[in-house]
Each structure stands twice: as structure tokens, then as C-alpha cells.
Amino acid sequence: MSNETIPAAADGGAAGSENLTPEQVAELRAAAVKGVDAQERFVRLYADFENYKKRAQRERDETRKGTIESVATRLLPTLDNFEAALNAAQQPGTTLETLRAGVAMILGQFRGVFTELGIEEIESVGLLFDPSLHDAVSQQETLEVEEGRIVQQLRKGYRTRERLLRPASVVVARPPAPDPAADSTFS
Numbered sequence: 001m002s003n004e005t006i007p008a009a010a011d012g013g014a015a016g017s018e019n020l021t022p023e024q025v026a027e028l029r030a031a032a033v034k035g036v037d038a039q040e041r042f043v044r045l046y047a048d049f050e051n052y053k054k055r056a057q058r059e060r061d062e063t064r065k066g067t068i069e070s071v072a073t074r075l076l077p078t079l080d081n082f083e084a085a086l087n088a089a090q091q092p093g094t095t096l097e098t099l100r101a102g103v104a105m106i107l108g109q110f111r112g113v114f115t116e117l118g119i120e121e122i123e124s125v126g127l128l129f130d131p132s133l134h135d136a137v138s139q140q141e142t143l144e145v146e147e148g149r150i151v152q153q154l155r156k157g158y159r160t161r162e163r164l165l166r167p168a169s170v171v172v173a174r175p176p177a178p179d180p181a182a183d184s185t186f187s
Contacts, residue, residue, distance in 0.1 A: 075113055081105070081106045082106055085106060119160045121157070122157035125152065127150055128150075129148050133157060134157065134167055134172075135157075135170065136170055137170065137171065139171065139172050140173055142175075143176065146173065149172070152171040157169075
């Protein structure tokens with residue numbers, strides 16, 4: 001390019017082309033074509049990306065719906081059995097032992113569904129308190145159990161593979177507080 005200056009148009013617009021060399025005009029035209037091409041590519045890429053986001057959201061929604069349908073389908077027989085148990089409880093001649101046995105069978109069926117889904121109970125009693133698996137709701141003073149061990153489980157916890165669904169609510173052992181009356185000496 002030459003060292004010529006390009007005068008600005010009086011109205012603040014683009015410079016007049018009368019002071020440009022033919023090479024400079026060709027360069028400007030080539031740059032303008034490249035700019036238009038880049039803008040068109042950008043618009044296409046942006047549209048592709050927006051379509052991708054919409055498609056990904058639809059796929060997530062379909063996966064979520066499919067998962068809900070799968071879980072619900074597995075739980076429906078258990079729901080049916082709970083309803084049958086309630087109906088049986090209203091029938092004359094139904095004993096408490098019969099109801100207890102029926103509810104135990106339904107609980108087993110429910111646990112079977114959890115097993116199919118990869119959901120497992122978190123074992124707690126006797127183990128050391130783990131804040132990533134347990135929620136300590138209180139402490140119990142005891143000399144029978146090592147400090148920090150779980151002495152009681154109030155509510156079961158559940159996890160699936162490595163993901164915690166609900167922590168177990170537990171009571172954690174601690175040593176008894178010293179008796180202040182036993183430690184004081186009178187002179």
C-alpha cells in the first residue's frame with residue numbers, strides 16, 4: 001500500500017474511493033467479501049448452535065419422561081398391593097397377623113424395585129459417623145460405644161451408586177460429661 005492518506009467524507013461516512021489506488025480498492029473489496037462470508041458463517045453457526053440447544057433440551061426432557069415412566073411402571077404393582085391391603089383390612093375376619101404379613105410382602109416388593117433401580121440403604125448403626133452419609137440429629141452419652149460411632153438410626157438413608165439420595169438420620173455416641181459434683185473438693 002502507498003502512504004497516501006484517505007480523506008474522510010464530509011458527512012462522516014466512508015472515505016471517497018477517488019484517492020485510492022486500484023490495488024487498495026481490490027483489497028477493500030476482498031476484505032468486504034471476507035467480512036460478508038464470515039458474517040454468513042457466524043449466522044449459520046449461531047443457528048446450528050441454537051438448534052443444538054433446543055435438540056439437547058428435548059432429549060433431556062424425553063429422558064426425564066422416560067425415567068419417570070419406567071420408575072412409575074415398576075412401582076404400580078406395589079401401589080396396587082397397598083390398595084389391596086387396605087381393602088383387606090376392612091374385611092371382616094382379617095387378623096392383624098394377616099395384615100402384618102401382607103404389608104411385609106409389599107415392603108419386600110418395594111425393596112425389590114429399589115434394587116432394580118440400583119438404590120441401596122445406607123448401613124449406619126455401629127459405624128463411625130460419616131457426614132457425607134449421615135445426618136447427626138443428636139448425641140447420646142455412653143461408655144458402652146466408642147465416641148463418634150452411631151448408636152441409633154432414626155431414619156434410613158439411601159444412595160444410588162455413588163450419589164446420595166438422602167442421608168441417614170442418626171444419633172452419635174459421645175462420652176459422658178464429667179460430673180462437676182464429683183470433681184469439687186471442699187476444704
